[in-house]
Amino acid sequence: MSNFDDSDAFEAAAAPVPLSQRAMGVRPAPYLDELNPAQRDAVEALDGPVLLLAGAGTGKTRALTTRIAHLLNLGRARPGQILAVTFTNKAAREMKNRIGRLLGEMVEGMPWLGTFHSISVKILRRHAELIGDGALHLKPSFTILDTDDQVRLLKQLIQAENIDEKRWPARQLAHLIDGWKNRCLSPAKLPQGEERAFDGRGGRLYAAYQRRLLELNAVDFGDLLMHCVNLFQAHPDVLRGWQDRFRYILVDEYQDTNTAQYMWLRLLAQAHRNICCVGDDDQSIYGWRGAEVGNILRFESDFPGAQVIRLEQNYRSTPHILAAASGLIAANKGRLGKTLWTEAEEGERVRLIGHWDSEAEARWIGEEIEAFHGGHRHSVGRRSLNDIAILVRASHQMRAFEDRFMTIGLPYRVIGGPRFYERQEIRDAMAYFRLAVSPTDDLAFERIVNVPKRGLGDKAVQKIQVEARERGLSLLEGAASAVATGAIGGKGAGALRQFTEAMGRWHADALDSRVNHVELAERILDESGYTAMWQNDKNPDAPGRLDNLKELVKALEEFENLQGFLEHVALVMDNDKGEQSEEVSIMTLHAAKGLEYPIVFLPGWEDGLFPSQRSMDESGMKGLEEERRLAYVGITRGEELVTISFAGNRRMYGQWQSSLPSRFIDELPEDHVEVLTPPGLYGGGYGAAAQPFAQSVMHERAARADVYNSPGWKRMQERSAQRAQPVHRTPVVIDAEPAARFSVGDRVFHQKFGNGTIMGIAEDTLTIQFPTGFKTVKAGYVQPSSGGGALDDVPF
DNA sequence: AATATGCTAGTTTTT
DNA sequence: CTAGCATATT
Numbered sequence: 001m002s003n004f005d006d007s008d009a010f011e012a013a014a015a016p017v018p019l020s021q022r023a024m025g026v027r028p029a030p031y032l033d034e035l036n037p038a039q040r041d042a043v044e045a046l047d048g049p050v051l052l053l054a055g056a057g058t059g060k061t062r063a064l065t066t067r068i069a070h071l072l073n074l075g076r077a078r079p080g081q082i083l084a085v086t087f088t089n090k091a092a093r094e095m096k097n098r099i100g101r102l103l104g105e106m107v108e109g110m111p112w113l114g115t116f117h118s119i120s121v122k123i124l125r126r127h128a129e130l131i132g133d134g135a136l137h138l139k140p141s142f143t144i145l146d147t148d149d150q151v152r153l154l155k156q157l158i159q160a161e162n163i164d165e166k167r168w169p170a171r172q173l174a175h176l177i178d179g180w181k182n183r184c185l186s187p188a189k190l191p192q193g194e195e196r197a198f199d200g201r202g203g204r205l206y207a208a209y210q211r212r213l214l215e216l217n218a219v220d221f222g223d224l225l226m227h228c229v230n231l232f233q234a235h236p237d238v239l240r241g242w243q244d245r246f247r248y249i250l251v252d253e254y255q256d257t258n259t260a261q262y263m264w265l266r267l268l269a270q271a272h273r274n275i276c277c278v279g280d281d282d283q284s285i286y287g288w289r290g291a292e293v294g295n296i297l298r299f300e301s302d303f304p305g306a307q308v309i310r311l312e313q314n315y316r317s318t319p320h321i322l323a324a325a326s327g328l329i330a331a332n333k334g335r336l337g338k339t340l341w342t343e344a345e346e347g348e349r350v351r352l353i354g355h356w357d358s359e360a361e362a363r364w365i366g367e368e369i370e371a372f373h374g375g376h377r378h379s380v381g382r383r384s385l386n387d388i389a390i391l392v393r394a395s396h397q398m399r400a401f402e403d404r405f406m407t408i409g410l411p412y413r414v415i416g417g418p419r420f421y422e423r424q425e426i427r428d429a430m431a432y433f434r435l436a437v438s439p440t441d442d443l444a445f446e447r448i449v450n451v452p453k454r455g456l457g458d459k460a461v462q463k464i465q466v467e468a469r470e471r472g473l474s475l476l477e478g479a480a481s482a483v484a485t486g487a488i489g490g491k492g493a494g495a496l497r498q499f500t501e502a503m504g505r506w507h508a509d510a511l512d513s514r515v516n517h518v519e520l521a522e523r524i525l526d527e528s529g530y531t532a533m534w535q536n537d538k539n540p541d542a543p544g545r546l547d548n549l550k551e552l553v554k555a556l557e558e559f560e561n562l563q564g565f566l567e568h569v570a571l572v573m574d575n576d577k578g579e580q581s582e583e584v585s586i587m588t589l590h591a592a593k594g595l596e597y598p599i600v601f602l603p604g605w606e607d608g609l610f611p612s613q614r615s616m617d618e619s620g621m622k623g624l625e626e627e628r629r630l631a632y633v634g635i636t637r638g639e640e641l642v643t644i645s646f647a648g649n650r651r652m653y654g655q656w657q658s659s660l661p662s663r664f665i666d667e668l669p670e671d672h673v674e675v676l677t678p679p680g681l682y683g684g685g686y687g688a689a690a691q692p693f694a695q696s697v698m699h700e701r702a703a704r705a706d707v708y709n710s711p712g713w714k715r716m717q718e719r720s721a722q723r724a725q726p727v728h729r730t731p732v733v734i735d736a737e738p739a740a741r742f743s744v745g746d747r748v749f750h751q752k753f754g755n756g757t758i759m760g761i762a763e764d765t766l767t768i769q770f771p772t773g774f775k776t777v778k779a780g781y782v783q784p785s786s787g788g789g790a791l792d793d794v795p796f
Numbered sequence: 797a798a799t800a801t802g803c804t805a806g807t808t809t810t811t
Numbered sequence: 812c813t814a815g816c817a818t819a820t821t
Contacts, residue, residue: 088810117811146811166804166817221811256810289809394807416809450797457797491797571811590808612807630808653806654812 029073031066031102039063042276042309043070046248049269049303050276051296055340056283056325056636057316057596064250064278065095068110069102071248083246083268084113087253089572091594092118095252112246116261118571120224124231127238131227136214138227143218143434144570148427149443150174150220157208161201168199177206181222182258182290184229186210216442225260232267243271254279254299258290266302273303281336282329285590285630287622288615297336314340316596318347320672321642325635327669332625348379350635350642350668353676354661357649358397358604362404365390365601365645369410369584372599380599380641385411389585389597391634393610397603398586405584415587421569425534425545426552430569432524436506437562440474449479452533454495463487476503502527510562517561521553589634600638602631605646605662631664644668749783 032040042052042063054060068084071077086092092114099110112119121144124131128138145153154177155170176197180190187195187207195203213219219227232239249269251257254277257265269275277299284293300306314322322340329335355361375382390401398414405412420426428451434444449464450456467487468478480500482488488496506524509515525531531549534542559565585597604610611627619626635642646661746758 115811144811169816224811286809288807396806419810453798455797459797588808609807614807651812 029070031069035059035063035066036313038309038311038313039066042311043067045276045307045309046071046074046076047274049273049299049306051254051299051303051306051308052276052278052311053308053336053338054278054280054311055314055338056280056633057314058311058340059313059315060278060280060311061094061098061252063311064252064276065098065102067276068095068099068113068250072103077247079108079110080112081245081247082110082112082250083119083248084110084250085116085119085252085265086113087115087256089115089118091115091252115571116264117221117224120228120264121571123228123242124219124224127231127235130231130235130238132214136211138214138219139217141217143216143438143441144224145213145218145220145443146422146570147174147221148422149218152443152446153212154205154209157205157212161205163199163201173198173202173205176202177209178222179290180206181220181226182260184226184260184263186226186230218443222260225264229260229263229267232264239267240271243268247272247274249275251275251277252279255281255284255293255296256286256291257295259292259295262292262295269303275303280338282332282338282629283593283633285593285626285633287619287626297334308336310338312338312340314342314344316639317342317636318344318640320347320349321635321638321640323672324350324642324668325632327672328635328664328667329628329632331667332628348641349672349674350644351674351676352665352668353643353645355645355647357656358400358647358651359404361603361645361647362400365401365603365643366404366408366410368601368643370408383599385582385584387598388601389587389592389595389599389637390601390603391587391589391592391637393589393604393612393630395588397609401586401603411581411583412586413583415585416591420548420551423545423548425548428530429521429525429549429552430566432506432528432530433521433562434566435476435503436510436520436524437566439476439503439507442468442475445475445479448528448530449475449496449499452529454499455492456496460488460492460496476500499528513561517559517565518553518556521556521562525549525553589630592637593633596637596639598639599641600634600643602634602642602644603646604650605631605644605665606650606659607662608659609650610662611664628664628667746784 032043035043036059039059039062042050043066046067052060052063054063064084068082071082072079084095086095096109096113099113112122114122124138124142125140128140128142131138151170151174154173155165158165158168158170158173180186180194185191185194187203187210190203190206195206197203198205213223232242246268249265251265256279265275265277277296279296281293281296284291284296287293300308317325319342322342326340353364355364369385369388371377372380372383372388373385392398392401395416402412402414404410421430428448431441431444431447434441435448446461449461464475464479464482467473467482467485468475471478471481473481479488479496483493483497483500486493506520509520509523510517531546534545534549537545556562556565559568607613610631611624615623615627617623635644644665646665647659649656649658651657747755748758749755
């Protein structure tokens with residue numbers, strides 16, 4: 001709520017802080033004494049550009065929040081003049097709390113502490129009319145579409161263009177457009193050639209999509225940033241106003257900024273240059289979604305004269321853990337470089353263990369956890385399950401642990417996973433609320449018009465769309481009109497009339513301040529038949545969905561009305577359930593960033609899984625380095641004991657596949673690692689587990705000079721080269737397609753994956769190696785490749 | 797219009 | 812192998 005009580009008038013903010021207030025502001029600063037020298041530098045270097053390189057566990061949030069407190073305490077700025085940006089709502093909340101704690105209740109909430117997106121919304125609402133062209137522009141009440149809406153909109157546009165949705169799925173286009181928006185490329189600015197992506201129509205569809213969004217008075221997440229940047233660039237006066245307002249700028253997790261966020265910051269900071277960016281280049285793990293490590297690496301040249309302050313004293317982990325992590329990350333090139341140190345006691349070395357297969361791995365980790373929990377391991381003592389985390393590379397790895405823990409009755413919680421507001425039933429309910437609040441929300445209408453089933457299929461919806469378009473109405477109005485004119489008859493008509501009439505009542509009630517909005521929400525769900533739909537559903541997950549709906553209604557209580565709730569939810573999609581009970585945490589490495597646990601397990605360190613084959617195929621060395629940073633993030637989550645493991649065999653897509661230990665294992669510094677022999681492998685030194693590691697450690701020293709020439713790397717390259725040269729050439733005739741004869745080894749072309757080589761044939765199913773990896777594809781989806789293939793002379 | 801079958805793809809995730 | 816989607820069937 002405090003997010004929106006920005007009491008300063010826009011113009012007033014530009015005025016300097018009165019002297020009287022400045023003098024009054026200077027108070028003793030006891031908080032400074034609690035900082036180490038580097039943190040203190042970070043807090044006191046208030047003017048000019050500052051890059052704060054904060055390694056894992058070095059008290060970065062403390063430095064950042066103290067810096068804000070110091071700015072306020074010295075009277076350098078009022079709360080409304082500090083811009084503090086984070087990536088997640090969670091981080092923003094945390095900072096707010098800690099600033100409040102530092103300053104007591106003396107300071108009103110900071111109106112401009114928030115995520116890039118929430119701050120952008122506030123800015124855009126004030127200048128909405130400037131977005132778009134003269135004829136069509138945003139209104140301040142614009143709605144924010146989530147990914148789901150975005151994809152459904154794109155799907156409509158793709159259908160309108162008569163493009164084969166199978167070969168060109170809307171998701172892919174959404175991804176492409178997101179990528180463009182991350183780089184602040186509006187349709188007009190797409191570089192030569194890029195607009196040809198997506199079957200040559202990417203640029204056109206992008207432009208159509210943007211136009212449609214304006215028509216709907218809507219923006220997607222990417223727009224929030226891009227529109228802001230465009231606004232600043234096109235209207236220097238507007239930019240000037242915001243530059244004057246934000247006297248000091250602070251940015252958290254700077255290594256995760258994408259190009260649009262970078263431009264956004266640069267524009268706002270370029271006048272006074274009071275910008276402090278906090279980040280750790282070694283923890284940049286979001287390159288795949290547009291983050292540019294380059295932003296942090298370039299900081300000093302972007303802001304000449306910048307001070308660089310390193311936070312290197314680590315308060316989290318033991319020396320062995322730090323050394324293992326440091327040794328690993330040292331293999332990356334082009335780092336800014338940091339040396340983490342600690343005063344903590346030495347502790348145990350990082351443990352490494354190999355297992356026969358992924359099930360044995362899960363079994364062993366389960367036993368270890370039981371031992372820790374029962375206090376059977378004296379070096380660590382009896383531990384709460386809340387102290388223990390399992391961090392995996394890919395979510396499918398979680399299943400082995402869930403299965404195992406379920407059978408042995410070990411309580412666990414999965415962190416991440418599908419979020420509350422992304423669940424189907426929640427989205428449906430929200431669509432009802434959206435439509436009740438704004439009857440012109442066509443996307444919400446489409447989502448729920450036939451949920452629960454009202455006998456209205458594609459054809460009926462199409463009729464409604466035609467009706468609405470012809471008369472210039474919203475879909476809801478169009479539906480009412482279609483019923484009235486008899487365009488829709490039969491069974492659907494009655495249900496549709498009921499629906500539109502009920503929606504009319506709900507809308508009136510939503511606007512009526514005398515109607516309690518929580519009761520209204522309940523009534524909407526009941527009268528629409530939505531609750532009944534799940535009550536009658538015999539799926540085992542139906543009761544859970546009903547619970548979620550109850551929870552949603554309960555969440556409404558904290559808001560004034562439905563409008564306020566919807567505005568909030570559009571931006572704050574997180575749901576942190578406080579940890580109540582004792583549970584082991586299971587999550588992906590990405591989800592673990594920023595968290596810490598005394599005991600950490602890192603399973604699945606196998607080449608291809610971690611580092612992920614796909615990362616390496618798609619992004620080569622850059623991808624590998626990002627994977628290595630992910631490994632670094634994983635190890636540095638541990639406070640006391642970190643255990644890395646790998647399995648020689650793993651079930652993938654229903655088949656057992658054998659794999660080699662991760663090359664990252666080769667890169668761990670030997671002195672800080674203890675190799676364990678799993679129970680059941682008597683004598684050690686043979687079998688799938690200990691032996692490969694023992695060998696690889698022997699190579700390790702020599703390999704250190706250049707890991708990309710390491711045995712592991714070469715081994716991989718050799719293997720993929722071998723795979724690319726199949727021996728058999730068995731001609732296969734695909735029925736009813738006389739021209740489509742394929743043999744193993746043929747070069748073929750696939751609309752989506754491009755050129756590839758056939759590696760295997762079963763009936764009409766081909767296994768093909770594409771640049772992006774192996775795919776199994778029906779023969780009908782590929783053609784003989786035109787370039788350099790063996791079948792060039794086959795008539796087509 | 798609702799349900800059954802068939803196919804394909806299959807990391808990481810916030811806003 | 813399996814979820815999610817798209818097409819085929821009733």
